[in-house]
Amino acid sequence: xxxxxxVRRAALPTVGEGQRLxxxxxxxxxxxxxxxxxxxxxxxxxxVDQTPPDAILKQRAFGVVVRTPRLxxxxxxxxxxxxxxxxxxxGAVGGAAFTRLPLSMRRHKWVGFGYGLATWIGFxxxxxxxLGLDQARRIRPIERLMFAVDHVLYGVxxxxxxxxxxxxxxxxxxxxxxxxARR
Amino acid sequence: MRVAEAMTRDFLTARAxxxxxEAARRMVERWVGSAIVEADSPGSxxxxxxxxxxxxxxxxxxxxxxxxxxxxxxxxxTSAAPDWPLERAAEAMHRxxxxxxxxxxxxxxxxxxxxxxxxSWTSERRRHLTVQIREAMRRDFLEVEGxxxxxxxxxxxxxxxxxxxxxxxxxxxxxxxxxxxREILVVAAAGRDPGTxxxxxxxxxxxxxxxxxxxxxxxxxxxxKGGFHHIxxxxxxxxxxVISISDVVGRLLA
Numbered sequence: 001x002x003x004x005x006x007v008r009r010a011a012l013p014t015v016g017e018g019q020r021l022x023x024x025x026x027x028x029x030x031x032x033x034x035x036x037x038x039x040x041x042x043x044x045x046x047x048v049d050q051t052p053p054d055a056i057l058k059q060r061a062f063g064v065v066v067r068t069p070r071l072x073x074x075x076x077x078x079x080x081x082x083x084x085x086x087x088x089x090x091g092a093v094g095g096a097a098f099t100r101l102p103l104s105m106r107r108h109k110w111v112g113f114g115y116g117l118a119t120w121i122g123f124x125x126x127x128x129x130x131l132g133l134d135q136a137r138r139i140r141p142i143e144r145l146m147f148a149v150d151h152v153l154y155g156v157x158x159x160x161x162x163x164x165x166x167x168x169x170x171x172x173x174x175x176x177x178x179x180x181a182r183r
Numbered sequence: 184m185r186v187a188e189a190m191t192r193d194f195l196t197a198r199a200x201x202x203x204x205e206a207a208r209r210m211v212e213r214w215v216g217s218a219i220v221e222a223d224s225p226g227s228x229x230x231x232x233x234x235x236x237x238x239x240x241x242x243x244x245x246x247x248x249x250x251x252x253x254x255x256x257x258x259x260x261t262s263a264a265p266d267w268p269l270e271r272a273a274e275a276m277h278r279x280x281x282x283x284x285x286x287x288x289x290x291x292x293x294x295x296x297x298x299x300x301x302x303s304w305t306s307e308r309r310r311h312l313t314v315q316i317r318e319a320m321r322r323d324f325l326e327v328e329g330x331x332x333x334x335x336x337x338x339x340x341x342x343x344x345x346x347x348x349x350x351x352x353x354x355x356x357x358x359x360x361x362x363x364x365r366e367i368l369v370v371a372a373a374g375r376d377p378g379t380x381x382x383x384x385x386x387x388x389x390x391x392x393x394x395x396x397x398x399x400x401x402x403x404x405x406x407x408k409g410g411f412h413h414i415x416x417x418x419x420x421x422x423x424x425v426i427s428i429s430d431v432v433g434r435l436l437a
Contacts, residue, residue: 062393062401066409069391073358076394076417 020099024158028095031157032088035150042146049143052123053087094119095158106159116155120148186272187265189303190286190293194219197232197252204248207237207372216365217283219291220256229291231260233283234368235346242337244378247371260285263295273300273432282429297428302407304435312434316402317395319434320416320424324349329360329383333375336382337367346429347413349422350382359422360386361415392417395424403431 042048050058057079065072075082098106098115105111139147197206197218206218220230236255240247263272263284272284272295286293325348327336336348350360366385370377392415393402402414406428416424 058394058397058401060401062397062405063408066391066405070358073392073417076392076397077356077419079394080419 021096024095024097024099025092026095027158027160028092028098029088030091031095031154032091034157035091035154036084036087038150038153042150047142047146049140051083051087052127052147053083053090057083057086091154091158094154098158112156112159113152114155115159116152117148119154120151184269184303185265186263186267186269186284186286186295187293189269189299190265190295191215191299192293194291194294196221197256199230199251199253199256201252202248203232203237203240203250203252203255204246204371204374206232206252207234207247207368208374210234210237211369211372215294216296216368217294219260219285219294220252220258222258228259228262228287229285230256230258231283231285231294232256233281234364235282237371238337238364238367239341241334241367241371241377242339242341244334244338246376248374262287264288265292269300269303270436273297273436276300277429277433277436297432298410298412301403301428301432312398312400312403312431314399314434315396316393316399316414316416316426317424319399319430320395320426321345321430322424324422324425326351326359326422327362327382329353329381331382332378333362333367333370333380333382333385334377336362337377340364340367345425346427347387347425348382349415349425350386353383358392359415359417361390361413361425363387363390363413365389365412387413390415393426394418399426399431399434402426403435406431 039048039051043051057075061075062072065075094115101111101115108114195209195213195215195218197209197220199220210216210218217231217233220232222229232252232255236257237247240250240255261275261279261281261284263275263286265286265288275284276282276297282297284295285291286295325339325343325345327339327348327350329350340346340348347361347363350362352359360383362382362385366387367377370380370385389409389411390413391405391409391411393405395416395418405411405414412428414426415422416426
């Protein structure tokens with residue numbers, strides 16, 4: 001009996017690992033872009049002073065590039081675009097990491113909310129203190145709330161309807177045919 | 184921290200009767216920005232010759248090799264005691280608009296520069312620099328063309344009381360350069376003619392760039408680590424300003 005089940009499962013066409021990873025990268029980038037749009041609003045309203053990627057560039061990058069004036073010049077004159085690109089890159093990495101979660105978790109109703117919140121908590125508790133960002137010390141409660149909100153948005157957009165992250169591809173018309181057959 | 188802990192004990196001395204070109208050569212050789220000139224009479228305070236004095240001579244169109252130290256050094260230089268706290272020394276520099284103090288204990292025992300102070304102030308102290316560079320930088324900076332002569336750049340720097348000038352980039356979107364007191368000192372020390380040497384050939388190698396909204400603390404750390412005295416502040420539209428080590432110390436004292 002067990003053998004039969006295994007055979008049946010194997011017979012179902014599945015989304016390949018590489019394909020899923022690629023989808024994760026794509027959706028992660030898209031989710032980060034959505035987050036950027038929300039941040040345009042929150043920074044425009046003065047609710048957020050400095051976003052985490054901004055903080056990394058402005059507070060830490062200088063120390064790294066200080067001995068390479070050409071690189072420092074490049075960063076200083078193109079920082080707006082570079083900050084966004086860096087943010088999208090983090091988003092893409094987050095999207096790829098999302099695909100490594102167990103299937104049951106990826107299909108959970110609240111996975112987007114939870115994943116978004118987890119990425120923010122992860123940043124707050126590990127990355128920011130390790131980088132020694134002021135962000136970790138002087139953040140206002142409203143900013144903290146806004147960061148939590150935009151990360152949740154990231155998670156929700158990333159998870160989407162969750163079908164894309166499934167291990168099994170839904171066969172078009174299969175369910176319908178089964179239902180019809182039952183009738 | 185006390186001045187005695189930050190000062191340079193192995194200071195350079197210059198004789199009043201020697202020529203300025205020779206004094207400049209020794210300053211460059213030791214990579215220092217000042218030399219103590221012994222007092223004329225026992226009991227009086229020693230004098231100081233700084234790279235700024237050399238820039239003034241170059242800016243006035245005079246040949247440093249035909250000029251005596253005696254005619255251009257500062258007699259009875261601003262001095263400090265070895266047991267002064269660094270803050271007091273920094274305040275004395277800020278008030279007097281100088282970057283070097285002669286440390287005396289009866290006789291001269293050392294020189295403390297603004298760079299020594301910045302280096303000695305711990306990172307903890309610099310943590311108070313929470314503002315952005317734009318709040319401390321100088322916006323009315325001097326910009327010169329690369330084809331201008333070193334002598335002309337020196338003249339304008341002296342006239343405006345600046346320690347550096349931005350050298351316009353040869354091509355659009357390329358990084359600009361900086362020429363500082365130090366480069367002019369090097370030209371004078373090498374015995375080259377500042378009236379014919381072009382600024383573009385003497386750009387500062389010890390410099391970097393920052394954006395106006397980067398942290399001032401980072402600028403301070405960069406100056407300490409990289410040995411820079413000036414940072415060119417740039418944005419998408421080009422050069423936005425220049426921040427010097429004196430601006431950072433001034434902000435720390437505020």
